Amino acid sequence: MKKLIALLLAMAMVFALVSCGSSSAPASSGAAAPAESAAPAQDAAPAQDAAPAEDSAPAEATKTDTLKVGLMVHTTGWFAGVDTPNYNEFNAMVKFINDNGGWTVGDTTYTLEAVCVDGQSDYPALRTAAMSLVDSGVKFVVETNDFWVNSCADVFEDEGILHASAYCVSNATGYLIPENPLAFTGSDGTVGDYQACFAALHEYYPDVKSVVLANDDNGLSTESLDLMRSYAAPYDIEVLDTMVIYPGDTTDYSSYAKQIVDSGADAFMGNGSPDAYGNLLKAVRALGADTVMACAQGKPISMLMEYAGEKASYNGFSLGTSSREADQAKNPQMLNDLVQVVAQEYGDDAAATFDGAAANTLYMMLLMMQKAGSVEPKDVAAAWTAGGQVESIYGTTNIGGTETYGVENHAIGHPRPVSVMNPDAEGGWEFKDWIEISIP
Amino acid sequence: MQIVINALVLGIMYILAALGFAFIFNMLGTINLGHGALYMVGAYLCYYLCAAAGINNWIAMIISAAVLAVVGLLLERVMFRLFLDNFDRIVMISVGIITICQTIANLLTGSKALVIPSYANGLTTIFGMSISNERLVTFGVGLLLLLATLYVVNYTALGRQMEAVAQDRLGAALQGINTNRVSAAVCAIGVGLAAVAGCFMGAYLGLSSSMGDTMNLRILMLVMLAGAGSMNGIIITGTVMGFLDAICQMAFAGNAGSAVPIIIIVILLLIKPKGFFGHDA
Numbered sequence: 001m002k003k004l005i006a007l008l009l010a011m012a013m014v015f016a017l018v019s020c021g022s023s024s025a026p027a028s029s030g031a032a033a034p035a036e037s038a039a040p041a042q043d044a045a046p047a048q049d050a051a052p053a054e055d056s057a058p059a060e061a062t063k064t065d066t067l068k069v070g071l072m073v074h075t076t077g078w079f080a081g082v083d084t085p086n087y088n089e090f091n092a093m094v095k096f097i098n099d100n101g102g103w104t105v106g107d108t109t110y111t112l113e114a115v116c117v118d119g120q121s122d123y124p125a126l127r128t129a130a131m132s133l134v135d136s137g138v139k140f141v142v143e144t145n146d147f148w149v150n151s152c153a154d155v156f157e158d159e160g161i162l163h164a165s166a167y168c169v170s171n172a173t174g175y176l177i178p179e180n181p182l183a184f185t186g187s188d189g190t191v192g193d194y195q196a197c198f199a200a201l202h203e204y205y206p207d208v209k210s211v212v213l214a215n216d217d218n219g220l221s222t223e224s225l226d227l228m229r230s231y232a233a234p235y236d237i238e239v240l241d242t243m244v245i246y247p248g249d250t251t252d253y254s255s256y257a258k259q260i261v262d263s264g265a266d267a268f269m270g271n272g273s274p275d276a277y278g279n280l281l282k283a284v285r286a287l288g289a290d291t292v293m294a295c296a297q298g299k300p301i302s303m304l305m306e307y308a309g310e311k312a313s314y315n316g317f318s319l320g321t322s323s324r325e326a327d328q329a330k331n332p333q334m335l336n337d338l339v340q341v342v343a344q345e346y347g348d349d350a351a352a353t354f355d356g357a358a359a360n361t362l363y364m365m366l367l368m369m370q371k372a373g374s375v376e377p378k379d380v381a382a383a384w385t386a387g388g389q390v391e392s393i394y395g396t397t398n399i400g401g402t403e404t405y406g407v408e409n410h411a412i413g414h415p416r417p418v419s420v421m422n423p424d425a426e427g428g429w430e431f432k433d434w435i436e437i438s439i440p
Numbered sequence: 441m442q443i444v445i446n447a448l449v450l451g452i453m454y455i456l457a458a459l460g461f462a463f464i465f466n467m468l469g470t471i472n473l474g475h476g477a478l479y480m481v482g483a484y485l486c487y488y489l490c491a492a493a494g495i496n497n498w499i500a501m502i503i504s505a506a507v508l509a510v511v512g513l514l515l516e517r518v519m520f521r522l523f524l525d526n527f528d529r530i531v532m533i534s535v536g537i538i539t540i541c542q543t544i545a546n547l548l549t550g551s552k553a554l555v556i557p558s559y560a561n562g563l564t565t566i567f568g569m570s571i572s573n574e575r576l577v578t579f580g581v582g583l584l585l586l587l588a589t590l591y592v593v594n595y596t597a598l599g600r601q602m603e604a605v606a607q608d609r610l611g612a613a614l615q616g617i618n619t620n621r622v623s624a625a626v627c628a629i630g631v632g633l634a635a636v637a638g639c640f641m642g643a644y645l646g647l648s649s650s651m652g653d654t655m656n657l658r659i660l661m662l663v664m665l666a667g668a669g670s671m672n673g674i675i676i677t678g679t680v681m682g683f684l685d686a687i688c689q690m691a692f693a694g695n696a697g698s699a700v701p702i703i704i705i706v707i708l709l710l711i712k713p714k715g716f717f718g719h720d721a
Contacts, residue, residue: 078650080546121650217694245694249654251453251645254446254575255689255697274553275646287442288563288570306553307646311561349552 067103067110067375069094069362070117070133070141072149073166077121082273083144086166086358087116088350090142092341093359097366099341105369119144123151130155139377142166142361146175146185153180162377164365165189166357168411169271172223176405182381184410186361190224190271191404192437193296195231196319196416197269199435202235204317204420205292208266211237214244214256214280215270227404240265250276257283260291267292274299277318278307285312292316298355301419301429313428317420323351327431330417332395360393364412367392385409398438413439441569443686449575451682452582455675457637458659459589460512460630462674465663466606467626468520470530474537475634475659476652481541482508482635483642483651484548487556497557501639505632512631516624538652545649556643578640585636586675589629593671602626602671658685661705667715677716681705 071090073083094114102109115136119126126144130152133141141156141163143149149165150173156163162182165175168189176183188196201208213228222243229239242263246256257280260268268291272280277295281304284291293316295304300320305313321331323339338359343351367390369375372383387399387409394414401411415434422430461475482504489500523529559581560573593599601622604612613619641651662681666673684701692700709715 076543076546078648078653081549081648084546243693246689247695247698249698250689251641251654251658252446252450252685252689253645254442255686258442259690275648278553279645282572286563286570286572286575288565303553306555309555309558309561353552 061104061107061109063108064102065108065110066113068113068115068136068138068140069365070115070136070138070161071143071358071362072117072119072126072129072133072141073144073358074119074121074126074148075116076118079119079121079144079148081275083119085350085353085355086142086144088342088346089338089354089356089359090114090362091116092338092345093362095345096338096341103366103369105375106373110375119148123148127152127155134159134161139375140365140380142186142358142365145169146173146189150175153183157182160377162365162380164361166361168405170224171227171404176401176407176410178407181407182377184364184381184384185401186364186412187298187357188414188416188437188439189411190296191227192413192439193271193298193319193416194228194269195413195437196418196435197294197296198231198235198237200317200319200418200420200432201237201267201269201292201294203435204418204432205267205315208292209237210240210265211267211269211294212240212242212244212260212263212265213270214246214260214268215272216246216248216250216276244268246272246276246280250279253279253283254286256280257287257289260284261287261289265291267294269294269296271296273297274303274318275307278304281308281316282312290315295319298357298416300353300355301421302427303353305421305428310423310428313421314423315421317418317432319416320419321354321356321417322419322431323354324427324431326426330431330433332391332393334391335393338393356393360414363393364390364397395434396436400439403440411439413437441567443683443690445569445571445575447679447683447686449579449582449682450685451679452579452586453637453641454655454658454662454681455586455678456582456633456640457655458662458674458678459586459671460627460632460634461659462663462666462671463602463626463630464520466668466671467602467609467623468524469609470520470524470527471534471660472515472520473531473534473656474515474541475631476654476656477538477541478508478511478631478652479634479638479641479655480545480647480649480652481511481638482631483556483638483647484545484554485635486639487554487642487647488548490557491554497559497639497643500556501636504639505635508635509628509632512627512629513624515631516627520623520627521620541652542649545647549647549649554642554647556639556647558643559640574644578644582637582640585633589633590672590675592629598622598625657702661702664709665705665715667712667717670715670717673715673717 073086074080075087091114094112097103098111102111115138117129117132119129139161143163143165146165146168157180164184164186167187168185171191232239244256244259281293295318298319301318328336339351339354368380368383372379385408390397392414397412397414399409399412402408415436417434418432420430457479464472486500486504489495490497519533558574560577562573563570564573601617605619605622609619662677665677688700689697
């Protein structure tokens with residue numbers, strides 16, 4: 001009996017460890033096998049509604065091949081909540097492209113094959129995952145946030161692999177630096193999202209004249225303060241010297257809410273996760289304050305409102321997209337199509353939390369391949385750094401970031417939508433217009 | 441005043457979650473690292489009972505606590521009792537429990553925002569300060585459960601048996617105490633209390649698969665600070681930890697707000713290695 005129980009427990013542990021370390025489907029996924037079965041079309045055009053990069057429209061394809069694209073995110077551990085949408089959306093993008101005939105670069109149409117690895121929300125595991133991607137032979141990798149992947153950027157750089165972070169939380173994490181010529185980012189990141197937030201404050205809360213920045217350690221640093229002020233200045237908004245910085249493992253936000261209220265700011269702003277910002281808003285309201293909340297995150301406002309609760313969900317906004325049918329007319333068609341694939345593959349809940357960062361990062365890479373007319377990482381990197389405009393899933397996107405990051409054209413600035421809390425609106429929130437962003 | 445309220449609410453939650461861990465630590469002389477994971481499972485179960493089955497959140501909490509109490513019984517039977525003298529094995533199995541529970545939670549949750557419906561809405565003004573009713577209810581229920589647990593520990597036959605087993609397991613057995621039954625009761629009560637704490641925190645902060653990790657660290661520090669064998673000491677150290685957390689969060693930015701209380705506790709343990717209220721057992 002004793003041995004049998006021990007054996008059963010050991011088997012359960014092995015099962016759990018295998019499910020953690022494997023590259024197979026993580027949270028909430030119904031299906032996630034790499035899209036290998038889709039036969040590449042001979043006359044394949046790239047994904048339906050996406051315009052190819054301006055420099056080189058795909059030529060008539062005469063050959064077919066498979067192109068491996070890597071994804072390195074955390075699908076287990078504490079960061080899985082953030083990265084699971086990235087996993088789902090990346091794989092949805094792969095399916096979307098393959099279902100539409102593959103991706104044509106030069107005279108070859110490629111069927112994309114996703115190679116996904118799990119960083120397990122752990123730095124050593126992330127490095128191991130990076131090495132396994134190298135072993136799998138990928139030349140292009142979409143990866144998780146910059147503060148994670150700057151720990152293993154050298155693995156990809158040494159192997160000549162082009163790697164792009166789905167989200168850069170700061171311009172000072174040491175990820176986009178001259179020493180990493182093959183590192184890029186495929187979404188606005190913190191710097192773009194803060195820009196959008198100041199513009200949204202000006203548009204929807206014109207009475208706000210002062211802002212206190214509130215974030216966890218990973219999202220904000222004093223080095224960024226001047227940059228934030230430069231974004232706020234055109235709207236005559238003052239960014240206070242005081243910053244409210246909470247630990248990532250906060251178990252109670254009351255103390256931080258009190259600091260926000262005590263600062264006397266009209267609004268608090270940061271790019272904390274929906275749970276952190278929802279709880280922060282709830283704690284601010286529990287102090288009887290009506291301070292405006294500006295969440296510089298692409299996560300849907302409905303997620304944040306779940307945490308904050310109905311009573312606290314007013315005077316606030318996020319930069320989340322909307323998958324509601326009534327709002328779809330405001331979205332780029334490709335985004336709507338991709339949300340539909342996410343819904344089909346991973347369910348309506350996954351579609352309702354659509355962000356698109358990893359999917360767009362992959363799409364940026366693919367557009368740059370077309371622009372370069374090559375699937376060699378160095379050529380694709382050169383095409384990206386040449387700058388210009390492309391049509392991403394979020395709409396017209398400007399390549400940039402030279403001044404912000406100190407490396408020429410390794411980042412992008414894409415439009416962001418604004419979702420504003422409104423207790424009188426359907427679901428308690430309204431989907432507003434998209435705001436144009438460019439990263440200097 | 442706001443700090444005091446924060447500290448008291450936090451302290452109560454820490455104490456409730458830590459009591460179960462301390463029970464097992466004191467009775468069985470082993471560390472159940474999976475305790476935080478069970479706290480998380482209790483919260484998830486409560487959520488799904490509310491969301492999927494449409495059960496009232498108070499009733500869901502009671503069911504969750506009862507189910508987790510049964511889980512505690514099972515763990516005692518298949519883990520603690522079998523490997524009582526094998527610390528390494530229990531630690532390994534505990535880590536396995538954490539991994540299994542977290543992976544299942546990730547699979548269930550995905551990217552959804554899960555929050556247990558609030559146990560109380562609105563604000564109450566006390567001495568000119570706004571306090572959410574949710575916090576007041578959390579504090580009130582936590583305090584009631586704590587008092588009930590203290591009553592059991594200090595004034596009932598089971599409590600006396602627990603004290604005897606904690607002091608000397610063999611000696612207690614020689615006195616006719618069924619040590620296995622006492623251990624099973626302790627595990628059931630302890631894990632059930634962790635589930636209650638998880639349900640309240642799940643309503644207050646929302647659910648995440650890693651919510652138990654943060655709590656585990658706090659629990660471990662709290663129990664070490666109280667000292668082996670001490671039940672009542674946990675109440676004092678739990679309150680102290682609540683105050684330390686609340687004050688340090690105001691005084692230090694970012695992760696320093698989490699690190700400073702740990703540093704203080706390490707220093708306190710250097711001064712009193714056996715904790716402040718423990719005995720040599």
